Amino acid sequence: MRAFRFNALPFGLRFALRDLLGDPRGFAIFIACIVIGVAAISGVSGLSRSLEQGLAREGRTILGGDASFSLVARELSPEQRAFFAARGRLSEIALMRAMARRDDGEAAMVEIKAVDPATYPAFGAVALDPALPLPEALAEKDGAFGIAVDPILLARLDIKLGDPLMIGAARVTPRVKLESEPDKLAGGVGFGPRVMMSRAALAATGLVTPGSVVRHVARVTLNGNVSDEAVKAFAQSADAAFPQAGWEARRRDAVSPQFSRNLERFTQLLTLVALTALVAGGAGVANAVQGFVERKRMQFAILKALGATGSRVFAIALAQVMAAAAFAILLGLAVGALIPWAASEALRQAADLPVSAALDARGAFYGALYGLLVTLIFALPPLGRAHEIPVAALLRDDPRAARLWRYRAGAALAAIALGALVMLSSSDLKLGAYYVATSVAAFALLRGAAWITMRVARALPRPRDARLRLALANIWRPKSLTPALVVSIGLTQTLLIALALVEGAIHNELERADAGEIPNFFFIDAPKTQARAFNDFLAEQVPGAKIEHVPMMRGRIVEVKGVPVERITVVDDVKWALEGDRGVTFSATVPANSQLVAGEWWAADYDGPPLVSLEQRIAEGLGLSLGDEIKVNVLGRETVARVASLRKVDWRSYGINFVMVFSPNTFAKAPYMELFTIAYGAPTVAARDATDAKLAREAAKRFPMIVSVRVKEALAAVDKIAGQLALAARAAAGLAIVTAVLALASAVASGQRARLHDAVVLKTLGATRRWLATAYGLEFGVVGLVASLIALAAGTGAAYAMVTLLMKIDFAFSVTAALATTAATLAVTIGLGLAGTWRVLSRRPGPELREL
Known part of the structure; x- marks a missing residue:
């Protein structure tokens, strides 16, 4: 070569x-x-x-096998269990929420994972502290089952290993700390600390009753070293063998589609x-x-x-x-x-x-x-x-x-x-389109603002102060830094303000919880036989509180207008409605926090074919209109219902809301639980927290089967996740700040030649370094202020759209965040501008005049 x-x-x-x-x-x-x-x-x-x-x-490790099949409120049938056992190794777990309480009644919600210690985990290892074998840690001793607990639960209940707890009707003993579990990611996000127990211990709690929200997950490890295609074929064969199973199937190559x-x-x-x-x-x-x-x-x-x-x-x-x-x-x-x-x-x-x-x-x-x-x-x-x-x-x-x-x-x-x-x-094509449209609008807005600023600066009367006169002249003169400064400052500050306001809106949801504007508690898994007694209990504990309760079951949409959901195409915004089981209810009247926008509500004594009312946006996303039919699988039973009405739901109320509300005759004889909410105010946050603690403690004592979910704690968990995501977004935004600072520095550097000439002439005429610095500071301050005002409007608009359209929560404008960001931007702009022109300010006139 x-x-x-x-x-x-x-x-x-x-x-x-x-x-x-x-x-x-x-x-x-x-x-x-x-x-x-x-x-x-x-x-x-x-x-x-x-x-x-x-x-x-x-x-395989995360899923716990090659494929998993989860059912809500029911286990595998003998035929289904035999089908899976014939094709590989079968292991089963159960997931549900419950209340763990001390002997004095202090309680906390926990996320239970019930396993067979002899076969769990199928892959990977559970990390325990102290390092006991899992069968020994979960075994029954002295009339109490052992449990492995998240260390957070020990801190929350102020207990140590070995102290007894009650979960449901069973006495259990935390024997080890649960440091990690190999299949944690497949379980999704929980709002309480994890408690791992044996399936025998779960049975002893008495929590698993008809209609209770417990998820049974069957994991199958196929015989031999099979390929992903073979696993996919196996999952399809299971669906074909049991078309009405109503389970949620996952494969090892798609462990968590939502994640x-x-x-x-x-x-x-x-x-x-x-x-x-x-x-x-x-x-x-x-x-x-x-x-x-x-x-x-x-x-x-x-x-x-x-x-x-x-x-x-x-x-x-x-x-x-x-x-x-x-x-x-x-x-x-x-x-x-x-x-x-x-x-x-x-x-x-x-x-x-x-x-x-x-x-x-x-x-x-x-x-x-x-x-x-x-x-x-x-x-x-x-x-x-x-x-x-x-x-x-x-x-x-x-x-x-x-x-x-x-x-x-x-x-x-x-x-x-x-x-x-x-x-x-x-x-996400919609997000991409929003970004392109927003970017074009932001550039046009910022360039237009720069042009208007230059025109206005040129048209203003000549001020008597020579420093201000020089500053205004620098803003509009040829080769002005104004366009570059406005664009660089404006883009960066728009991004920062948008991120700050989105975080502020999330934190505001917690403040709404403190102010009593949203329910204090959700109570789930209330047996319908105890609904009246529990309602009276709540009214007795918090007189004057707003109490609501409705029937609740879990079900999933399996067909839309006769077409299986696997074969239909839906927009990203409504895919969540088809992912796994969703809460369903029935009602004789239009639910609170809902507004009928199409169709008519059924009569209270309606006894015809099943009818359903759908949330408007979900119905539109699925291509459904009045008169269309959907098929749902509830508790293993498939029901076809006709769409009778569409509702607009106020999800921001945090009240009891459902995508699907059925006519009462549809599930009148089905086993179900009641879902309660209670909302009340208090003169102070401390008084409200005291009432919350007392109510949770008394509810756990008198109704141990009912799970209390404090809305503020759930929001805090969401806020923590949002904070972690925001940290990553802020890190990326930090790069925008760095590049914007570099752009500002290059803009200042590119204008030094003209400024050098001006500074030499002005120094020859008697201008001091302080006089010139004041003039340049005024210039950068005015340009930075204009860019900041435009960025404030653009960033607020972007944050409003993200919060209300994508996150579906209330928007709250944070004056503190806006002012702090604007003040910091102005300080950086003026400081960087003066730092960049320091070389100009420090030049002596004599040598420079000889080179002109």
Whole structure:
């Protein structure tokens, strides 16, 4: 193979590379902005891919077998159990919520996992402290079953290992701490600490009664070393053999579809935040390229004077910029490739997630493409000056001589391609479309605000204070920093305000709980035979409280208009309604917190074919209208019901709400439990907490089978999860801050030449360094304030849409968060602006005048 000859390259490319290698000044910020954005995008994608591979690799361990089949309120039939046992090894567990209480009545909700200690776990290992064998830890001794407990329960009830507890009608003894369980991820998110017990202990509690909300999960490990295709075929054969089973089936290659979908959505969200960081750094790219053209102005003029065409000069400049961009993209991909390895151990320790660090070619491709398109969007307009400006204009530094429309058109095409790429790579098309529309609107708004600011500054009467006059002149003069500053500050602050307000809205839900605006407690699994007695008990404990209760069962939709749900396509917003079992009820009247929007409610004494009222948004997402039929499986029995009405449900009330409400005759004879809510206020938070504690304690004493769920604690659990997700979002947003700061620094640097001339002349006329610093501080303060006001409006709008449309909770504007973010932005803008111009302020007039 012949050695590479540099001289064999075309002249334009050879000249460009030699010039770039000989004088790479000014590209540091350019490269940093691209590296940060590309690394973030490819790194987030790589980390998501590593999680997916970890789930796939550990699927058998997480699921507890090759396939699992879960049923609510019922176990496998003998025929189903025989079917599974004939094809592999069968193990079963039961999951339910209950109350664990001390002898003095102090109680806490727990998440029970009942297992067969002899066969559990089928894969992996349970970590216990002290390290006892699981059969020994859960065995019955001295009339009490042993249990393994989450250490949180010990702290919550202020007990230690060996202290007795009551769960239902059984006395149990916490013998070991439950440090980890291999199949924890498959169980989903719980709102109480885990308690692991034997299935015999669960039977002794008396909690499992007809209609109680207990999930029975059967795990099957197939004989031999079977492939994923064989496992899929087995699951399909089980569905075909028992078409009316109504179970939720999972396979080892799809352990938790909901977790995978949430991971996909959160990955996309972080990718969009990282893309925002890349775009925010685009101003730094533009400023760096503009500074590059300024530095090479004389060289370009000489090339044109020697006969080089505008196209040749433009090609040379473009080659240098793209060479720097290629280096930055490669460096960004290298850094991004390291992120999964750097974060994998932290994720394993913090969230017990199975991460299998690996390279992600798809993420690297998209990261590189994003970096290339952003470079073209922000580099083409300033590069156009090298082509369009004639020799004389280059020598005179006349910016008005350029006709940049063709390069702006090229940048616009690159922006369209970027938007198309976002849509193409988006797992949630609606979210991608929102992002593109919001980004275009934000850019248009910020650029429009910059233009208006410049026009207003020019039109204002000349102030008497010379410092203010200089500040206003700097805002509107040619090559002003105003557009770059407004865009960089505005994009970053919009993102920060949106994140702060979303977090504030989540925290506000907890404050609503303290204020008594939402129910204090949900009480589940109340036997219908005890409904009246429990209602009287609640009224006695908290006189004047608002008490509601309805029948509740669990069921799942299996057919929509005669088509199995597996074969229909639904929008992402309503997929959750088809995932597993949902709560269903029946009622003679329209439920509270619901408003009838279509159809009519049935008569109280209706006794015809089953009817159902659906939540409007779910019905529309499933393509259902009045008169259509759906088939539901409730307690193993399939029922076909006709859609009689549609309701708009106020989910933000946290009251008793259901997607499906049936006519009373549909399930009048079915076994069911009652669901209660109670809401009350208190003069102080302390008094409210005392009432909550007393009610939970007395309910656990007198009705040990009924589970009390304190809404505030459930919201706190959700708030904790949201806080962890917000931490990741803030980390990605931090990258946007870094790139925005770099863009601001490059903007200040690109304007130093003009400021140097001004400072020299003004110092010659008697201006002091303090006088100039005040003038520049006023300039940056005014521009920063304008950008902050625009960002405040845009960020508030984005947060409102996310909170009300996506999260379905009340929006609360946080004045503190908005003011703090705005004040910090102004301080950083003014500080960075003055720091960037310090070199100008420190120059002595004499030497500079000799060079003018």
